[in-house]
Amino acid sequence: xxxxxxxxxxxxxxxxxxxxxxxxxxxxxxxxxxxxxxxxxxxxxxxxxxxxxxxxxxxxxxxxxxxxxxxxxxxxxxxxxxxxxxxxxxxxxxxxxxxxxxxxxxxxxxxxxxxxxxxxxxxxxxxxxxxxxxxxxxxxxxxxxxxxxxxxxxxxxxxxxxxxxxxxxxxxxxxxxxxxxxxxxxxxxxxxxxxxxxxxxxxxxxxxxx
Numbered sequence: 001x002x003x004x005x006x007x008x009x010x011x012x013x014x015x016x017x018x019x020x021x022x023x024x025x026x027x028x029x030x031x032x033x034x035x036x037x038x039x040x041x042x043x044x045x046x047x048x049x050x051x052x053x054x055x056x057x058x059x060x061x062x063x064x065x066x067x068x069x070x071x072x073x074x075x076x077x078x079x080x081x082x083x084x085x086x087x088x089x090x091x092x093x094x095x096x097x098x099x100x101x102x103x104x105x106x107x108x109x110x111x112x113x114x115x116x117x118x119x120x121x122x123x124x125x126x127x128x129x130x131x132x133x134x135x136x137x138x139x140x141x142x143x144x145x146x147x148x149x150x151x152x153x154x155x156x157x158x159x160x161x162x163x164x165x166x167x168x169x170x171x172x173x174x175x176x177x178x179x180x181x182x183x184x185x186x187x188x189x190x191x192x193x194x195x196x197x198x199x200x201x202x203x204x205x206x207x208x209x210x
Contacts, residue, residue, distance in 0.1 A: 003097055003174055005157060006045025013038030047097050050202030052169040057209035059189065060168060061199040062101045062145040063181035065090040070191050073184055077110070078132050078144045082187030086206050088199060090179050098173045099202035100166040101145055101183060104137040109162050128180075131156045131173075135166060141209060144184040147175050169202035183207075 017034035020027050052060050065088040073085030090096055110132040129149040136142050147156045155176040160166060175181075185191065189207040193199060199206065
């Protein structure tokens with residue numbers, strides 16, 4: 001299964017490879033590069049099936065990647081005083097489909113045009129192009145995930161809008177070619193990951209409501 005955003009790259013790469021290959025043996029090196037690009041596109045835009053772990057009160061990861069921060073969040077646009085924060089860096093080799101961390105209704109979608117610092121550095125959370133989505137659970141708890149573009153990733157895709165109902169683990173968007181997702185949790189939610197941990201969107205438990 002592949003993300004629909006990948007088909008132009010996959011089909012374009014395949015068409016280029018086939019066309020160049022027909023030109024003759026001397027063009028084989030260029031055709032090989034086209035094949036490598038096509039195979040990379042197939043890998044990058046993969047969209048594997050993910051199954052949330054079930055149970056009540058669990059908050060799952062919105063992204064695949066490596067945890068680069070977990071702890072208290074400074075008060076700001078997405079985080080009231082006392083909120084927790086988990087930052088996940090997605091390398092170009094990670095699955096880039098984003099998934100809903102909780103079930104509920106989309107309470108807000110905020111897009112901020114910004115710069116394109118390396119996604120793994122702290123200032124990317126504030127300065128980079130980003131799209132924040134707040135989901136309110138049936139119990140009235142609010143969880144916000146923020147899709148953040150990096151130096152390479154400059155295409156944020158958001159599949160939801162304010163008022164939409166989402167279920168935990170469903171696809172809610174993606175970011176192309178290396179990026180970051182920040183997750184803001186209520187202050188009383190227990191964070192279950194630490195820097196260095198690897199997480200999978202829609203499956204890894206990031207936090208737990210009391």
